[in-house]
Amino acid sequence: MSGVLNMISFYLTTMKTAVVVQFQYRVSNYLYMLGMVAEPIIYLVVWTTVARAQGGAVGGITAGGFAAYYIVWTLVRNINIVFTPYGWEARIQRGQLSGQLLRPLHPIHYDLAYFAGWKFVVVFLWLPIAAVLALIFHPTLSATPTDVVAFALALACAYLIRSIFLWILGMITFWTTRVSAIFELYMALELLLSGRLLPLTLLPPWAQTISNFLPFQWTFNFPIEALIGGYSTQHLLLGLAAQLGWVVGGFAVLQLVWRAGVGRFTSVGN
Amino acid sequence: MQPTIHVVDLCKTYQVPEREEGFGAAFKSLFRRKMRAVKAVDAITLDVGQGEVVGFLGPNGAGKTTTLKMLAGLLFPTGGTVEVLGHVPFKRQRDYLRQMTLVMGNRNQLQWDIPALDSFNLNRAIYRLPTKAYRQMRDELIDLMGVSDLVHKPVRNLSLGERMKVEIIGSLLHQPKVLFLDEPTIGLDVTMQRKIRAFLAEYNQRHGATVLLTSHYMADIEALCKRVIVIHHGKLLFDGNLSDLAAQFSxxxxxxxxxxxxxxxxxxxxxxxxxxxxxxxxxxxxxxxxxxxxxxxxxxxxxxxxxxxxxxxxxxxxxxxxxxxx
Structure with missing residues (x-):
């Protein structure tokens, strides 16, 4: 029990530290949020224009539907910001991993806690932006309390899935020193197959089939649709179970790669 | 009595890529990389008892840092055995990591953007220190180092010497029994070096910690270490009292x-x-x-x-x- 309490204490302290660090950079926070909003606004303007040009809808999604999708997208995207392979590269090249290996704690806990803490600042800054976007684009949203609960859980799982998979990708640095090229490829696939670029229902059937076997859609499309898609409770539960499966499976792979990677790191040194 | 650090025939060989200069050699290395085995540590044997402060000397590339890293658990030895506090370091068991620290003069472990006090608190959570014991230790170390005015400033605003002082405090909050110090005074002015030396000597006295210290400043070694270990090209050249070193080699x-x-x-x-x-x-x-x-x-x-x-x-x-x- 004391182990769990200690871990909770660690997470809370690290999250607080992340918030304190973010408060040091007020201007950079505002600029970051502006940058984060630019991408969905482009998608939103494009798709609402196309929807209106096609008589009000594209693939069954109305202009209001697109507005709801991309406004929720902004929150999901912010929650999905995690420790990236670029961070891994820097961590290994600058020798920071050594310090983390000497702590009596798996380093992933620090990354999970730190980036989770960061979300408090991000969500706080996101609220007025979402309000302004809603006023401009008039989203169609009729979520039930069940949808809201499922959305919250799906967001947490999406955060875990993306953290785990980008950690696994980042660990390639143990073998290659540089991982940027693979990360770029990952990002391209994610952009297309996650629901980040456009709702998955607008993809051709073959692409939707492929996306079913990859983790991407569970980090973007599912959380968004959990809130705005009018899913049945069964559909929501199945989706959450699938996310949990990716979390458990991903974590198992992460542990295997971590052991092999650390084994190599401690053989080669830095 | 079991020594705190027990090392027998410790070896570490690195496989280092190497090539000739120029574009042609760079292109060839894309297809066939030439590797060379470099013996960084070559059959070192030593014991260090509890509470000893030992100076670890050698020129650049002698194998000092590699040895310290193997003792700390950051490197896997290619030969020999190591035990520190009864643990095999490279297994990095939590019980071991809670009892040791490795301070590298050129590495920064504290959070850059926030005051050191916030980073100290993070270390409290990482090492699972009871709040009361943590505060007591933190205040004792801050007082001992004389940095009460520095710990409220963001670390990035501190000078090199000031940063080293708070780094050392951060690494001792969990009251480690073994300290591996790799060039802790590197780049610091004489006053700052003296202050850190005095601090380390006092910490060793108060807490009975075992210290293995590398430094290129002989003043550090003379002030802190009765015993020195000298290595060169990975081999042990001398292990004994500092005073005997001159008698033997001069x-x-x-x-x-x-x-x-x-x-x-x-x-x-x-x-x-x-x-x-x-x-x-x-x-x-x-x-x-x-x-x-x-x-x-x-x-x-x-x-x-x-x-x-x-x-x-x-x-x-x-x-x-x-x-x-x-």
């Missing part, structure tokens, strides 16, 4: 005399190293010291005479030059 003594006439020529007695007014310093082969000093006293108007071992820096230089395996 083949001469320095004889300083005070004379009435500053122009007096003493070159017939030995190599004149310095001449500062009435004080003349000679270098004399160790075996001839007593004979030459008797002659000096008998033949010259000497007011005062002292015989000393040469400065430790010179001895160390000589050790590295000889590379004799002891």
């Amino acid at each position: 083949s001469y003594k320095t004889v300083s005399v005070t004379v009435e006439d500053p122009a007096l020529d003493l070159s017939a007695y030995g190599e004149v190293i310095t001449r500062e007014g009435e004080r003349i310093t000679l270098r004399i082969p160790k075996a001839e010291t007593s004979r030459v000093t008797s002659r000096l006293l008998g033949e010259q108007p000497i007011l005062d005479l002292t015989i000393e071992d040469p400065p430790i820096e010179e001895v160390i230089e000589r050790v590295f030059a000889q590379e004799a395996v002891v």
Whole structure:
């Protein structure tokens, strides 16, 4: 029990530290949020224009539907910001991993806690932006309390899935020193197959089939649709179970790669 | 009694990629990379007892940091055995990591953007320290280092020396029993070096910690370590008291005399190293010291005479030059 309490204490302290660090950079926070909003606004303007040009809808999604999708997208995207392979590269090249290996704690806990803490600042800054976007684009949203609960859980799982998979990708640095090229490829696939670029229902059937076997859609499309898609409770539960499966499976792979990677790191040194 | 650090025939060999200079060689290395085995540590055996402060000396590339990293658990040895506090370091068991620390003078572990106090609190959570014990230890270390005005500033706003002070505090909050210190005073001014030395000596006294210290500043070693271990090209050259190092490796003594006439020529007695007014310093082969000093006293108007071992820096230089395996 004391182990769990200690871990909770660690997470809370690290999250607080992340918030304190973010408060040091007020201007950079505002600029970051502006940058984060630019991408969905482009998608939103494009798709609402196309929807209106096609008589009000594209693939069954109305202009209001697109507005709801991309406004929720902004929150999901912010929650999905995690420790990236670029961070891994820097961590290994600058020798920071050594310090983390000497702590009596798996380093992933620090990354999970730190980036989770960061979300408090991000969500706080996101609220007025979402309000302004809603006023401009008039989203169609009729979520039930069940949808809201499922959305919250799906967001947490999406955060875990993306953290785990980008950690696994980042660990390639143990073998290659540089991982940027693979990360770029990952990002391209994610952009297309996650629901980040456009709702998955607008993809051709073959692409939707492929996306079913990859983790991407569970980090973007599912959380968004959990809130705005009018899913049945069964559909929501199945989706959450699938996310949990990716979390458990991903974590198992992460542990295997971590052991092999650390084994190599401690053989080669830095 | 079981030594705190027990090392037998410790070895570490790195596989290092190498190629000739130029575009052609770079292109060829895309397809076929040439590797060379470099023996960084070569069959080192040593024991360090509880509470000992041992200086670990060697020129750049001697294998000091590699050895420290193996002792800390950051590197997997290619041969030999290591035990620290009864643990095999490379297994990095949590119980072991909670009892040791590795401070590297050129590495920063504290959060850059926030005051050190916030980073200390994070370390409390990482090492699962009870709040009361943590605060007590934190305040004791801050007081001992004299940095109460620095711990409220963001780390990025501190000077190099100030940062090192708070880094050391951060690494000792969990009250480690073993300290591996790799160049903790590197790049610091003399005052700052002295302050950190005094702090480490006091910490060792109060908490009975075992310390293995590398430094290129002999003043650090002389102030803190009775015992020194010297390695070069990965091999152990000397393990013993600092005072014995000079006795073993220096083949001469320095004889300083005070004379009435500053122009007096003493070159017939030995190599004149310095001449500062009435004080003349000679270098004399160790075996001839007593004979030459008797002659000096008998033949010259000497007011005062002292015989000393040469400065430790010179001895160390000589050790590295000889590379004799002891």
